[in-house]
Amino acid sequence: MPKGEGKVLAQNKKAHHDYFIEETYEAGMVLQGTEIKSLRAGRVNLQDSYAQVKNGELWLLGLHISPYEQGNRYNHDPLRSRKLLLHKKQILELMGYSKETGYAIIPLKIYLKNGFAKLLVGLGKGKKNYDKREDLKRKEAKREIERAFRDRQKI
Template sequence: MPKGEGKLIAQNKKASHDYFIEDTYEAGIVLQGTEIKSIRAGRVNLRDSFARVQNGELFLHNAHISPYEQGNRYNHDPLRTRKLLLHRKEINKLIGESKEQGYSIIPLKIYLKNGFAKILIGLGKGKKKYDKREDLKQKEAKRDIERAFRERQKM
């Protein structure tokens, strides 16, 4: 199964707007008891989250997983730091590439695959303001072309 296949739970749409994604990795997430139930319910937000390598391990910061409604006292902290599971070679590669200036490790998607929560992380280089404007112009032009094509087919 290719990377990123499974039941999509949450997606970081802002990531492709703010970063050039150069490489992606599929990682597992270490979760507490009620977190997986909240993820299955789709109560996840990746907007301001990022990943960082600490002591040779990869950790996810600022990912908001809402507390489970029926969790009572067993609930978790919504913004806690979560460990990501990757092979040692992949972590070493990420360490080397993220040390370069301007590179960040960004979570792109959370999805369920074979009953397990997986996260697709990307190695991205930050876009400048003019890059973002250029992307918006290209999207707008593409949209206009498709609109004109549809109008032409109706006639």
């Protein structure tokens, strides 16, 4: 967890399975009133979301934040595009990488920090199927070793 990180509201567990995450950035999010209330209730889905640079600004697309139950007419569109707040230098860096083939800007997790919703964005390079299999083998081997140590300590 990055320093000072608060409660994790949503996490994209599949991102590490599908991408090599090379660098991460902490971004603020421009939200409406009912969106932050839904976020705090944990009613968010990061699965199919991605970020994109448009006109020198970073936008989050495909993030689903469910409408707030008590929001009535003030509710928001669940799949609307949301602006992400980063330094200009970071946005230019991300824009340069995202134009290369194989790179994507992936949201990794949403958390609260000092009362504000933050998004951890990662610069990911797509994995091939054989890379995914290698990772699964490595994970399984690590699990077996830990299991063997645990069983050995019980004796």
